[in-house]
Amino acid sequence: xxxxxxxxxxxxxxxxxxxxxxxxxxxxxxxxxxxxxxxxxxxxxxxxxxxxxxxxxxxxxxxxxxxxxxxxxxxxxxxxxxxxxxxxxxxxxxxxxxxxxxxxxxxxxxxxxxxxxxxxxxxxxxxxxxxxxxxxxxxxxxxxxxxxxxxxxxxxxxxxxxxxxxxxxxxxx
Numbered sequence: 001x002x003x004x005x006x007x008x009x010x011x012x013x014x015x016x017x018x019x020x021x022x023x024x025x026x027x028x029x030x031x032x033x034x035x036x037x038x039x040x041x042x043x044x045x046x047x048x049x050x051x052x053x054x055x056x057x058x059x060x061x062x063x064x065x066x067x068x069x070x071x072x073x074x075x076x077x078x079x080x081x082x083x084x085x086x087x088x089x090x091x092x093x094x095x096x097x098x099x100x101x102x103x104x105x106x107x108x109x110x111x112x113x114x115x116x117x118x119x120x121x122x123x124x125x126x127x128x129x130x131x132x133x134x135x136x137x138x139x140x141x142x143x144x145x146x147x148x149x150x151x152x153x154x155x156x157x158x159x160x161x162x163x164x165x166x167x168x169x170x171x172x173x
Contacts, residue, residue, distance in 0.1 A: 048085070050164060054156030056081060059146065063087040063171045072147055073100040080155070083148040087171040095139035098126055104150035108158055109140030116162040117141050122150045 050057045058081060062068045068086050072078070088094060091112050098105075107120040120138040144166055153159070 048167070050085075050166070052156045052158060052162075052164065054158070057146075057148070057156075058082045059085040061085050061087060061169055063169050065172065071096075071101070072103070072105065074102060076102045078103055078105075078149040080149055080152060083146055083152070085166070085169075086145040086147070087169045088143055088145075089171045091141065091143045093139055093141050094145060095137060096145070098123055098136040098138070099130070099132075100128055101125055101136075102127060106148045106150055106153040107138055107140070108146040108148075108153060109142040110144040110146065110164060110166065111141070112143040114164040114166050116158060116160055116164065118160055119153050119158065121153055 046061050048059055048061060050059055060083075062071065062084055068088075071086070072084055086094075094109070096107065101123075102125050104125050105123045107123055108116050109118045109120075110116050118140040120140065123138055124136045126135045148156075158164075
């Protein structure tokens with residue numbers, strides 16, 4: 001019980017703030033020609049802070065299909081305590097194709113109860129010029145996926161079987 005409490009959610013900024021700019025450029029940075037969340041409008045999200053036994057994480061919440069599709073594409077710098085939480089409608093197997101993911105990442109697949117079901121460490125980066133057959137793909141089972149800078153899972157002592165207190169977030173198609 002104490003371990004679970006140590007992993008509890010400590011805050012959620014902008015509760016219901018789906019009109020908030022997608023995780024300000026101070027948090028995620030793209031290139032000047034393709035800023036993070038580029039397109040007709042910036043993507044939207046809210047953020048939450050999650051405590052783990054190894055430290056605190058600031059996570060962007062990607063609960064909409066467009067946000068999940070964009071993820072961390074074109075992000076060229078990710079602080080060690082910042083990441084993104086993908087929220088899906090239900091538990092199932094999810095596959096990620098890492099095209100235009102410019103930095104290596106750790107990916108944690110997490111079930112609806114907050115249990116890490118698998119960890120993909122150091123998933124290689126790719127660019128627009130990376131041939132399709134060389135772009136990394138990773139898949140796993142869960143309702144949530146957290147992406148962090150490569151090496152973060154180990155530093156935060158997150159592995160298969162770890163428990164995280166992730167609040168319910170309603171995913172949207």
